[in-house]
Amino acid sequence: MKILVVDDNVDITGMFSKYLTLKGYECAISNTGQNALNMIKNQSFDYVILDMSMPEFGGLDVIKSLENEDLLKNNKIIILTASSVSNVDIENITKKEGITTFLKKPVQLSELLQVLAN
Amino acid sequence: MKRKFKLNNNFIANSIQNKILVPMLLLSLVPTFIFGMIFLNNEIANLDGKDTLENIYSDIIFFSMIMASTLILIIVFSHLVAKGIQNPILELKKAFKEFNGGKYDYIIKIKGHDEVSDLTQSFQTFQEYFITNNKIKDFYQKELELKLNELKKTDILKDEFSSMITHELKTPLTPIRGYCEMLKENSLGTLTSEQLECIETIDSNALHLEKLIGDILDAQKLDMGHIVFNKTEFHFDSFISELTKNIQPLVDGKNIQLIITSSSDRVIFSDEQRLRQIFYNLIRNAIDFVPEISGVVELGFKSSKDDHIFYVKDNGLGIPKDKQSNIFKKFYQVDTAQTRKHGGSGLGLVICKGMVEGLGGKIWFESGHEQGTIFYFSLPKILPVANEVK
Structure with a gap:
């Protein structure tokens, strides 16, 4: 299973990729939203773990761009949030086709594994 | 005018x-x-x-x-x-x-010195007085408006700032707690018991920090009216057994008896997550204040005609009379020595009150010196519209 982890924090992407690799997943990382968008367009991932708050081009921008090109529904995106986005917004985004669920930072790795296993 | x-x-x-x-x-x-x-x-x-x-x-x-x-x-x-x-x-x-x-x-x-000119003079004095007063009033009104606008801007900035700060504080916790989790489950090699103990201490402190940040964020959301309640129907019994799992780690290793009195299978229509948070905060509070040797924390409900009434009871020292009026105030902590020992943001009860009231209920307590404390809270017995139709 191939997973893309997107977060502007290198330590977070590093930690996720280490853990997911240990758990037997193939893992790619991106530290900017723009780069992540290109990767999603050019490669296929089973899951994308996407941070909402990133400078310049955030998670929401990635989702909007994918939606505009009608690519959102082809993906399985797990949203990461640190509550800077209000709950209502998150709930509205989660309703969209292509968005699997949202996880609040700091994420419990066991919880993430459960989501991936389902 | x-x-x-x-x-x-x-x-x-x-x-x-x-x-x-x-x-x-x-x-x-x-x-x-x-x-x-x-x-x-x-x-x-x-x-x-x-x-x-x-x-x-x-x-x-x-x-x-x-x-x-x-x-x-x-x-x-x-x-x-x-x-x-x-x-x-x-x-x-x-x-x-x-x-x-x-x-x-x-x-x-003004001509002459007769009664009419005196009257005119008086009128003009009144006019001058009125104009001066008006100028003063206008000046202060403008000042007030300016200050009000400044305050509004500062308030928005404060909210944005604290939202940003809480976000910034939460971000580093992700890799800290993630690596702790990996180390604890021996994903990165088997740890010695001493190493494991160290990692557990790091993790429990990181968790404590996470809870404090969460409290600040919740109190801030309540202040701004940004909390959205997501009400669903759920069974109180299964809710309590889930809750017990969550709070068991808080009493493990301590001489605290946890009594749960829930025998009826009542259905509640409310925000399950927020209800759990209210109970969790009250129980955490109770655990902090019960005697170390023989602590008793009891939770359950009382029946009432219109409301579900829940309670959390402890056998602690009780809240001194002179401090009772302050306990729902922000950052207020009853016993500083005690709270210093247990930590806490001083926001737990403020959040409980905000959540309970947001869900349409009330929160109150009974407490006497060395008689323990009982916190009660009520939630209205409302049903989802679909059920009422049935």
């Missing part, structure tokens, strides 16, 4: 004119007429020739002319006198009218 002074027509001015004109006319015409009559009488008494009738006629004409000119003079004179009194009054009247219309700085030239 238009003031109304009623000043009817030209009543005063007219009456002045009438009161001067009529008596003056009477006073001057009557003597002229009497004098004329006496003169005419003398003329008739002294009649001696044939041209007397002509003389009498010319005398009558002469006196008539004198009377006519006196009349004109009197009218002109009395009119001038009346004007002299009337004009300042009309001016004052105009000034009042202008004042009513909002022109507060209408200036009247």
Whole structure:
């Protein structure tokens, strides 16, 4: 299973990729939203773990761009949030086709594994 | 705020004119007429020739002319006198009218030293006083508006700042807690018991920090009215058994007895996650304050006609009477030595109160010295609309 982890924090992407690799997943990382968008367009991932708050081009921008090109529904995106986005917004985004669920930072790795296993 | 002074027509001015004109006319015409009559009488008494009738006629004409000119003079004179009194009054009247219309700085030239000029002077003093007061009022009103806008901006900045800060504080916790989790489950190699203990301490402190940040964020959301309650139907029994799993780690290894009295399978329509948070906060509080040797924390519910009433009871020292009124205040902590030992943001009860009230209920407590404390909270017995239809 191939997973893309997107977060502007290198330590977070590093930690996720280490853990997911240990758990037997193939893992790619991106530290900017723009780069992540290109990767999603050019490669296929089973899951994308996407941070909402990133400078310049955030998670929401990635989702909007994918939606505009009608690519959102082809993906399985797990949203990461640190509550800077209000709950209502998150709930509205989660309703969209292509968005699997949202996880609040700091994420419990066991919880993430459960989501991936389902 | 238009003031109304009623000043009817030209009543005063007219009456002045009438009161001067009529008596003056009477006073001057009557003597002229009497004098004329006496003169005419003398003329008739002294009649001696044939041209007397002509003389009498010319005398009558002469006196008539004198009377006519006196009349004109009197009218002109009395009119001038009346004007002299009337004009300042009309001016004052105009000034009042202008004042009513909002022109507060209408200036009247003051002539003479009579009662009307005194009145005008008083009116002008009042005008000046009014204008100065208005200027002061306008100044402070503008100042207030400016300050209010500044405050609003600062408040928005404060909210944005604390939201940003909490986000920034949460971000580093992700890799900290993630690596702790990996190390704890030996994903990165088997740890010695000492290493494991260290990692567990790091993780439990990181978790504590996470909870503190969560509290600040929740209190802030409650303040701003940003909390959205997601109500669903759920069974209280299964809710309690889930909750017990969550709170068990808090009492593990401590001499605390956890009593749960829930026997009925009541269905509740509320926000399950927030209800769990309320219970968790109250229980965490209770655990912090029970005696270390034989602590008892009990939770359950009481029945009521309109509400579900839940309670969390402890056998701690109780809340001193003088501190009871403060416990739902932000950052207030009853026993500083105790809270220092257990930590806490001082926001737990504030959040509970905000959540309970947000869900339509009330929170209260009973406490006595060394008698423990019981926190009660109620939630309305409402059902989802779909169920009511059934």
